[in-house]
Amino acid sequence: MKLYRLFWILILLLVLRANSQKKNEEYRLHIKKATSSIIIDGVGDEQAWSVAEEANHFFMVLPMDDRKATEPTTIKMTYDDDNLYLLATFYNATKANYFVESLRRDFSFGKNDNFLLFLDPYNNQTTGFSFGSNAYGAQWDGTMYDGSKIDLNWDSKWISAVTRNKDKWVFEMAVPFKSIRYEEGVKEWGINFSRLDLKSSEKSSWTPIPRQFPTASLAYSGTLVWDSPPPAPGTNFSIIPYVLGDIKQNQEIDGSVKTNGKIGGDIKFSLTSSLNLDLTVNPDFSQVEVDRQITNLDRFELFFPERRQFFLENGDLFANFGYETIRPFFSRRIGLNVPIQAGARISGNLNDKWRLGVMDMQTAPVDTSGQPSQNFAVLSLQRKIFGRSSIGMMFVNKQSINYPQENDSLIDIYAKYNRNLGVEYNLASANNAWNGKAFLLKSFAPTDDDSGFTQGAHLEYTSRKWNVRLQEEWVSNDYSAEVGFVRRRGYKNLSGKAGHLFFPKAGPILSHGPELNGFYYFNEKLKETDHTAYMAYTFDFRKRSSLMFFLSDDYVELLSPFDPSGLGIANLSTGSKHNWNAFGWEFQSKPQSLLTYALEGRLGGYYEGGNRTSLTSEIGYRFQPYVSLKANLNYNHINLPAPWHTNEFWLIGAEADITFTNKLFFANLLQYNEQSNNFNINSRFQWRYTPASDLFIVYTNNYFIEPYQSRNWGLTLKFTYWLNN
CATH class of the missing domain: 2.60.40.1190 (Immunoglobulin-like)
Known part of the structure; x- marks a missing residue:
């Protein structure tokens, strides 16, 4: 396996330097x-x-x-x-x-x-x-x-x-x-x-x-x-203060109605014409759109994207290291149910070859749980090579500070530190046909159980008719990234896909063709633990609608107890083996219609010899350009032997997006999740009264479905203003 990894890295470093x-x-x-x-x-x-x-x-x-x-x-x-x-x-x-x-x-x-x-x-x-x-x-x-x-x-x-x-x-x-x-x-x-x-x-x-x-x-x-170089940009200095007032009630804690006032803001300062310093003090993200709820039938943690503004500018310098399921840095780990006191970020281009990203964030302690104040520091450095390719390094450090009375039990819960250090090579040929990546990461922690390695590499070729990709990953059982996103540990993965398109000369179909995908997972002793393989066939129509069918084969050997119903009824045992097949489809209507819709489905087997039917649909209608209405539905029917028997649950969402002008918006989202017994309302009014300056009114409410009663609600008024020289 070591020779295999070396082979991949050599390919990525040597293949197709191409004409830059x-x-x-x-x-x-x-x-x-x-x-x-x-x-x-x-x-x-x-x-x-x-x-x-x-x-x-x-x-x-x-x-x-x-x-x-x-x-x-x-x-x-x-x-x-x-x-x-x-x-x-x-x-x-x-x-x-x-x-x-x-x-x-x-x-x-x-x-x-x-x-x-x-x-x-x-x-x-x-x-x-x-x-x-x-x-x-x-x-x-x-x-x-x-x-x-x-x-x-x-x-x-x-x-x-x-x-x-x-x-x-x-x-x-x-x-x-x-x-x-x-x-x-x-x-x-x-x-x-x-x-x-x-x-x-x-x-x-x-x-x-x-x-x-x-x-x-x-x-x-x-x-x-x-005709002559553009004007020297000079020093750019901006202050973006905010003032906020809110009222909240949490029925799950004490039921009292609480009011709160808050001030804070950001500062932007151009260190050079292409390198920016951003500072934030007492940041607030109450206007950020809530996450879309998901029916969770997965064995591993779900990923929800970052939506907070401070973490997003030049975010690729910090967030794109590794793969989607192996990230040494994931900014949503910062300020998770903990107030952020202050932060700083330097990001941008040092020159036409070098890019730099430095971030430091400080969170407050939490007295009720004993969680100490924590500091999060990230350094990312990237250099362009071979025309469009690049090589980079990243260092991530999470440091706990000032444990209350140096409580040993808290040190066991909140580690003193967790660090990641890694290098990465990104391949991009001059004509964009070849792309790839190779990375290596090492974690450091107070215990050997969390101090390990991860590595991955892939190479992809894309032409008009062909798309081929090969990828491998390895995450050691002792690798950890407390400020990252790593879905699973202790595995090796080989995956790939090959797709081909045909282009009819006439008719409603623009292109069609098959695609074969395979994802195979092994433990560190190279014993297979699970795989998903599927063949898909896609049709793209000239009016921009699309249709896809697939046949899949799944195999799972459970590495830990798992409830296949997602409802907490009972767990399948570690080491149990499961295999099934499924058939599915996806259809997306053309966007030109005022009435648009999408349909997805999956029919087939499931754990323990059972079966699962999953149906998803989305329908939208717009009164352009002012009102866009959308409703989505997800239905799961799971049939398993005792003690699970037959279970079904719905996930329903409805959106009403009203745009009075291109500066005045009113967005409403309602979500009904039977699996989590929750009904959620989120309404956001935004007035961009001057460029980059806003007034927000945000209302949220969460209810238990059974028995139907309020869990918590809140109303926030927030005012921001962008001042610059």
């Missing part, structure tokens, strides 16, 4: 300083626009990438001493109504007629910024990482406007240079533009991009050429 030259270097847009003032009104009739160079003749990416786009698009850009400006005009060759989901910021890309700008100021083809809008003016902004991924949790100060008629829609925007990071004195940035037109089911790009890659792929961006 940019694929679309010849696509160049020249930007000149504005010759007149510009008013952001979505009209674009200023003299400065009449002399700006134009990017046009877009390429089709979807349905097929072998021709020019049929929906004409033109882009112009200019700048002054303070702002970067863009004017985009989208002509409608296909006459039909516009399709938009709502006016909510950071909309779903595939459900809106929209335009996106991808900006790579370092021209490194891996990091950058994205800005855009849908056809009704809802804004989109995020940071880019890993060459094509976008973190929409990043918000910045910028303005835009949209106008439209039956023939075209026009988007105009101004982004302050202070709102982005770039290197002083550089005259060439990476850039690309993407348009999705649902009327014609066409996605297009200024530069040619193979259909198997997203238009956000920076490996295929063009070049923005400045």
Whole structure:
């Protein structure tokens, strides 16, 4: 097994260094300083626009990438001493109504007629910024990482406007240079533009991009050429204070109604033009959207994504080390039912090769449980190599401080420290066809039982017709990551997939093809403990709906007691073996319809010779662009021998998203979970009264289903304001 791991690492280090030259270097847009003032009104009739160079003749990416786009698009850009400006005009060759989901910021890309700008100021083809809008003016902004991924949790100060008629829609925007990071004195940035037109089911790009890659792929961006380097960004200093008042009642503790006031805030300071210092004092996250409830029939911990704003900017530097199920750092471990007192983060680019991330967070002690104050420190350093690949290291430290009276029993519960140190290599070929990763992590703890290793590697090839991936993992039984997310320990895993697509020349089906997947787990002595293998066949339709069928084979040897009903009835014993087969399907309707729906199902065997039927559906209707309604349902029917017998439970959710304007939102979520005996209401009103500044009113209530009574409720009023120089 050691030779196998060495083989993988050598492949990832040596394979396909490839030609690092940019694929679309010849696509160049020249930007000149504005010759007149510009008013952001979505009209674009200023003299400065009449002399700006134009990017046009877009390429089709979807349905097929072998021709020019049929929906004409033109882009112009200019700048002054303070702002970067863009004017985009989208002509409608296909006459039909516009399709938009709502006016909510950071909309779903595939459900809106929209335009996106991808900006790579370092021209490194891996990091950058994205800005855009849908056809009704809802804004989109995020940071880019890993060459094509976008973190929409990043918000910045910028303005835009949209106008439209039956023939075209026009988007105009101004982004302050202070709102982005770039290197002083550089005259060439990476850039690309993407348009999705649902009327014609066409996605297009200024530069040619193979259909198997997203238009956000920076490996295929063009070049923005400045007539002179953009203005030196100078020092950017922002203060974002908040004031909050809330009222709460918890019937499960003492039932008393409590009121509370709180103040705190964040500070942002640009250490350099591309490296930022963020400070937070007494942070509050009461406006964060609640987690979607999940029916839990899993043997291992479920993953819920981070939603708190402070942890999300440049979050890839901290959160992407390792794999989704082997993370040395997972920020939701910080402040878990414990107040965060303060924190600091330095993140960004040191230059065009190096990126740095440093974070330090301090939590308060908890008197009722004896949990001490804890400090969480993270260091991430990444260097670009071989064109688009990178090598990085990470160090994570969790340190308990000031145990009450040095209580030995508390030291057993709350370890004095837990640390992780690791290195990682990320492979990305120049044409994006080959991607891979190899990493090694070591944990350090007061006991040998939590001081071990983990390692993983994979290599993936993607072309128009083929997608092939091979992966292996090893987590020792004594590896621990208290500030990370590791679903299981003491295993070795081999997994892979191979998929192929066929493209009919005509008809409603755009592509179809099979995909074979396999996930095989072994203990550290190489004895198989479980596997999941399945064959899927997928159909993608020209109108953007999709259909998939699968057949699966599962085998499990339980490594610990497990209740297959998820209801706490009884446990299957450790070492018991189970094998079953299942059949399933997934269907997603086309996004152009006002009425949309999705259907999923799974029929087949289950533990102990039983069977399980699982049905999931989602239906939505929109009164565009102001109201979007959605309901989802999950039903599980489990038939097992005694003592479980037959059990069934429902998970039902309903959402009403009302967007009065692109600055005034009212979101409502209701969730009924029969498995956890809980009914939840979450309502959030948000008024963005000025860029990046908000007023929130948040109401939450949780009820027991049987007997029906309130568990806890709360009402919060929060006011934030962004002050900057």
